[in-house]
Every structure is written in C-alpha cells, then in structure tokens.
Amino acid sequence: MLPTVFLCDPQKILSPKLDFLHSIGVLKTDIPKTIVSNPSFLGRSLEKQIIPCYNFLKSVPLSDKEILMMINRNARILGANVEMVASNVEVLRQYGVPPSSISFLISRHPSAVQRDNEKFKKCLDEVTRMGFNPLNTVFVLAVDVLCTTSKLTWDLKFDVFRRFGLSDDEILLAFRLHPSCMHLSQNKIARGMNFFVNEMKREPASVIRTPAVLFYSMEKRIIPRCRVIVRLVQKGFLKHNYQLMSFLKYTEEDFLSKFVHLYKDDLPELMDIYNQGMVCGDSICLDPTFGQEEALGNGDFSFCVVPPPSRDFVDDFSNKSKGIQWEDETCK
Template sequence: MSLSPKFEFLRSTGISELEIPTIVSRYPDLLTRSFKRRVAPVYNYIKGIIGAANANTLLRRGSWIFKLDIESRIVPNMDLLREVGVPQQFIKFALLNCTNIFFQDRVELKRVADEVKQLGFDSLKSTFILAIYARKGEGSVWDKCNGVYSKWGWSEDDIRMAFKKHPSCMLLSEKKISATMDFLVNKLGRESRVIAKSPRVLFYSLKERIVPRCSVVRLLVLEGLVEEDWNLSSVLSPVESKFLDKYVSRYTEKMPQLYDVYLSYKASGVLV
C-alpha cells in the first residue's frame, strides 16, 4: 500500500515537512496503523477537544492513542469521564498525559473510577485522573510499587494514605523509590513510615535537591543553628531561591563557606 496518503495526512495537520521524517523514523509503527480507520478519525476527534497544537504533540510522540478504535474505546471512555463529573480541562489533561486510561473498555474504566471515588478522590480535581491512571496499572507498576513500599515498612494504611495525598507515588520506578528511601532512612535517619505522610518528597531529584539540601541542613543542625526535628517537606518543597534565603544566606555570617559547601553537595550528590 502506498505511503503517500499517510504522508499527505501528516502534512495536512500542519506538522512541518522537516518534522515528518523525524516523527516517522522515531515512531515507524505509526505508519503501520490505518490512517483511514484509526489515525485520521482519532486525530480529528481529539483535535476538537484539545486543539490542533496538542493533537499534533501526540502525533509527534507517536502516541498509542492513534491505535485505538474511536467508537469502541475513545468515545465511550470520554463520555464516561464526563458522566462521573470530570471537567473538560482534566479530560484534556487525561488525553495529553494519561492516555493509557483510554485503552481499557468502558466497563473496566467505570470500575476503576468508582473505586477511586470510594477512596475519596474528587472528580473535579486532576488527582482523580492521576488516581485512575495509577490504579489502571494494577498488576504491574502498581504491584511493584506496593511491594517496594512494603519492604520499607509501610503498612497498607500507609500506602493508601500516600496514594491519596499523591497518586503518582504509585507510578514511580522501583529504583527511584528505593534510592530515595535508602537516603532518607538509612543515611538521614528518618522514620520510613513518616515519609508516607509527605510522599511528594519521593519525586525530587536525589542529586539536585534531596542530597544537597538535606546535607546543608544537617550541617546547620550540627552547628546548633537549626533544630534536630526539622521538617523534611519544608526543606525540600520550596523553590531554590526560598531555600537559599532560609537555610543558606541567613547563616553565611556564621558559616561563610556554606554556599560553596552547598554547591559541592550538588556537584557530588553524596551526603558528607
């Protein structure tokens, strides 16, 4: 079958001539899909929801959503999200960031949506979509994350609490979870189960944020400038400028080399 109509369709979307070879070389599987029965109908449908620019972004990613049948998967699931109260802005969010939730049939999506509602998630918030996306991974990523957290001493209640606070904590890699927990628990001396109360800290970069910030604060504790029971989230959550103001700049008179020490921690990523 000639590829010309497929290339012509890609041109018709507004994607530049220079981009098309890159897209095709990166995602050759895109050309194996039926443009008449799959790609074009899906593209035109989602373009009406998220706009041409965002639809083109999904094409550039070679999104698997273009493999789905519009009548049996995408439309029924889209209708279901609306029925359970998901606002249009978060339906757009789902299409762009959590497209895998459309892979399941309507019955399964309804089951998962009902489950996350029972867990207390509000369908008017983006966390509802993230929770569905995470629960959709049950049996794979979900079970692996559950197993890793359990190994670090989290109870089922701890895991449920962390999930409700930050659903994406059940989408992290085993390596990321273990490395972060190892630093916070074994090197920093934090109680493992306490981290379940602030699961957002698991998402920060060990090298760029967690290690250098915690190392600097530990030095301040040793110098008697900061209390030992400092709050992990209050140290890791602020933007860089606010962290520097609160934990570096204000102590430079007493510790003139503190900023240089902080930079050395960032460079090495190792707790000293």
C-alpha cells in the same frame, strides 16, 4: 527487509501525512522525531484513522497546544481506537468527572483511556470505592494508575514500602494523597525511603505523608539540599523546624538564595557542600551522628512531622481501600 517507510509511495502515502502534521502545527524540525517515535503512523489511513482521531481530540476538548504536546511526545495517540476512547470518555462524564480533568487525563496519560471499556469501568469503580472525589483531578490520576498497573507490580511496590515498617493503611493513604507515587519504580521508592529514614532520621510514616518528596531527583535535589540543611542545623543557624517539602519544593535559584547565599558570610563552605552533594552518593557525608540529640546541641531540632490524619479518616479510608479488585491479575 526494507523499513516500512521505504515501501511507502512518497506522493500518495508520505507527503499527505507530512503535510497534515505540518498543517496542525508540528514543526518541520520535529516531524522526523514524531515519525521515529511511532513508525506505524505512516501506515495509518489519513482519512479513516488519523484525521478522525485528531478531530475527536479537538472535541474533547483539547487545545491545539495539548494535542501538539501529545503528538510530539508520542504520535501513537493518532492511531488510537477512537470508538473505544470516546466510550471511555463518556463513562468519565457519567461518573461526574469535569471536562478539565478529562482533558488532563487524555493529554497527560492517554494510555489510561485506551483500555477495554469494561475494564476501564472496573478501574473507575475501584477508584470511586476507595473514596476519591470525581470532581478532583487526583481522581483521574488514580484512574491512570489502576488502569496501567498490573497486580504483580502493585504488590511489589507495596512490599517495598512495607520493608520500612509501613502498614497497608499508611501506604494507601499515600496513594490517596498522591496516586502517581505508585508509578515510581521500586528502586526509586526504596532509594528515597532509605535516604530519608536512615540518613535524615525521619520516621517512615512522616515521609509517606508527603509522598511528593519521593519524586525529586536524589542527585540533583534531595542529597545536595539535605546536606546544606544538615550543616545549617549543626551550626545552629536554623532556629525553626522544617518539613522536607519546605526546602525541597523551591527552585534551585530560590533554594540557594534562602539557604546558601544568605549564610555565605558565616558559612562560606555551603556552596561546596551543596555541589559535592551531587556526587557523594546516597549519604549526607557530613556527620554520621546527625539526628541524635547530642549531635544537634539543643536536641530539639527535627524536620517537622506532619500531624497524622484523624483515626476516623484512616479507618474510613482503610475500609474503602482494602481488597482492591483486579481483573485477571491486572486492570489493563
């Protein structure tokens, strides 16, 4: 059978839609990619579906730049059920979610607002019950996670964290701090936790209190930088404690400037250590005794552990978070 595109009338079907994409700012060079990402776009009615959807997105309001970003990423948004999305947007407004957060959710996580209205409301109820503030952007991030994650997937990821001795309360705290951590794959979570706990000798609870560290690339950022930090500690050049985020958050240029080039006269091997870290696997590869008191000389260096939240905060959040209600085993 011929692909759908070859069955379309080029003048009546194809040309008007290509002209529309070009008129709203999609570059001619990007149009083929846009169509390939969602071939069904060509089968949508321009007047009844595509243009009304585009006009709705403009009314949210979304900027031209945000809409173009969505279309270039996946033109499927132009085939969304406008009435359903509009209804879900109205629900967000009723919950007190500000326009900026609504725009953020639709432009970055459009799948969340393309859910059945009743199930979408239940996800918002859960997020509210868990203590998220609708005025904060993190609220819509949590909505996205619950709307697009099945109960089975949620439980499997919880189990990965539990294997490192973390309690459900600690895992839920991480979710509240950075909801998208539950969008990470099971392998990504396990690999990151294993490295920080077993290679960097960090307490699991201290890692998960800064869940953003799990998002970085192991090969490109985490391992190379940790190798450099370990060598600086071993040689006594780091006199202060460092949180993981204190060196992982830097751009590559800034990290090299602050932790490699600064010590190049005393430790010329740092650049090689950094580069080798990109290919050495999930290991520091420098000293297997790293983290033990005798290996560090003064015995007082450890990556700074973030003070735990107050007991009252943990208890309050735990009470709000337990017993997440899933609709038919999923919030989808």
